[in-house]
Amino acid sequence: MNQPNLFVEVHILQSLPPSNVNRDDSGTPKQAVFGGARRARVSSQAWKRATRIEYARQVPEADRATRTKRISTLLAQRLARPADKGGAGLTEEQADRLAAALLEPLGITKSSKKEDQSAYLLFFGKKQLDALVKQLDGRAAALAALPDDELKDEVKKLSVVQTLSTGHPAEVALFGRMVADLPTLNVDASVQVAHALSTHAVRTEFDYYTAVDDENTEDHGAGMIGTVEFNSSTLYRYAVLGVHQLRDNLSDAAETRETAVRFVDAFARSMPTGHQNSFAHRTLPHLVLLTVRTDQPVNLVSAYEEPVTGVTGLAAESVVRLADELTAVGQTWGTRPLRTLATYTTENDKINEAFGSSLPFPALLDSMATLVGDWLDGKELAPPTTAEAGNSVEADL
Structure with missing residues (x-):
């Protein structure tokens, strides 16, 4: 029997003070209408990039990924390094000439506007460029001396294409890659990230400032x-990690387990860092909830279709709403998560x-690591009993 897919969902409630973390082309904080009320919004692209940057801090420089139009320049720099480096x-x-020749099979051509850049962004691992250099096996100088046709x-x-199609760094395995002109380079993302929305209605305000x-x-x-312009908000953030897809992208169980935990962290x-120096808006969540499923992901934003009003603050009521929604979805659809942390x-x-029960965040990550490791080892993640359904799974993990 085939092993079922494994989805680890991350639900976060987080309050931001006056801030403008993600603005539109006119400088206004991004917004959306949901449930008939105008909400603060942070785009999924903005939070994915913030997550990639945060993730990279935990990874050695040589193992990181980069998304750039300067792949030809980076490859040429490696070819120009001494052999002992x-x-x-x-x-x-x-x-420069050899780098251009090596990248030609990828359909990478120079931009008509900037000669040192390719026509499109490519997301790849720095180690993959090192692997391209190793493929030359000491023949770089001889190849560079050949006429163009030879x-x-x-x-x-x-x-060349095979080298960039395998050995993906964790960031590419998580967020995927799409190259329209060369589908063999495509990597299916193992992570989906929703636009963050405020659980309540918001109003944009204006800060008038002067400089002396x-x-x-x-x-x-x-x-x-x-x-x-700025607003303040309590945001509902949601992402889902397909551990099965991450495993397929990385082809290594130990690395899959480590990458999954690092992603959640x-x-x-x-x-996101928009107007960070003006607002110093960096906070930590009120709630981090992991729901583990094998059937399908369930975004619980419907908890806030009716905007939270909050008598003594918005965060506490938002947490209660999320608890109610998780319970209601399970009762209505019969799709209760196998585990909650x-x-x-x-x-x-x-x-x-x-x-x-609430776990300290490091303990939550440890419990998740054990759970993902068990699944990767082929162990069946049976649903908790009725008596256990609402309790902490610390003992089980």
Whole structure:
């Protein structure tokens, strides 16, 4: 019997003070209408990039991925390095020519506007470029000396496309890659990230600011004046990790387990940096809830279709709403998660019953690592009994 898919869902409630973390083309904080009310919104692209940056902090430089139009320049730099530093010792001119020839099978051509850049962004691992250099096996100088036609023929004998199609770094395995002109380079993402929405209605406000000219002692006028738009919000954030797809992308169980845990850690701690110096808006979540399923992912944003109003604050009521929604979805559709793991600050019986007891965040990550490891080892993740359904799974893990 085939092993079922494994989805680890991350539900986060997080309050931001006055801020403008993700703005539109006019400088206004991004918004969306949901449930008939205008909400604060942070795009999935913005939070995915913030997560990638946070994730990269935990990874050695050589093992990181990069998304750039400068792949030809990066490859040429490696070819120009001395052999004892992993390069081929070519001159700058030789390196540029050989790099262009090696990348031609990928359909990568120079941009008509900028000669040092390709026509599109490519997401790849730095180690994959090192692997391309190793493929030359000391023949870089000889290849660089060949006429154009002979060089092209020799490059066809190398596994250039195969090298960039395998050995993916964790970031590419998580977020995927799409190359329209060369589908063999495509990587199916193992992570989906929703746009973050405020659990309540918001109103955009304006900060009028002035800057003083320190050397102006002749008058008391401002050297500069301006306005910046902002709002404050309690956001519902959602992402789902397909552990089965991550395993397929990485082809290594131990790395899959480690990458899954690092992703959850990075997603929980990440923060887009728009207007960061003006607002110092970096906070940590009120709630991190992991729901583990083998059937299908379930985004619980419907908990906030009716905007939270909050009598004594928005965060506590938002947590209760999420607990109610998780319970209601399970009762209505019969799609209760196999496991729930949660870290939260708001305590009451309803929340404890829906999410289980609160775990310190490091303990939540440890429990998730054990659960994912068990699944990767082929162990069946049986649903908890009725008595266990609302309780912490610490003992089981």
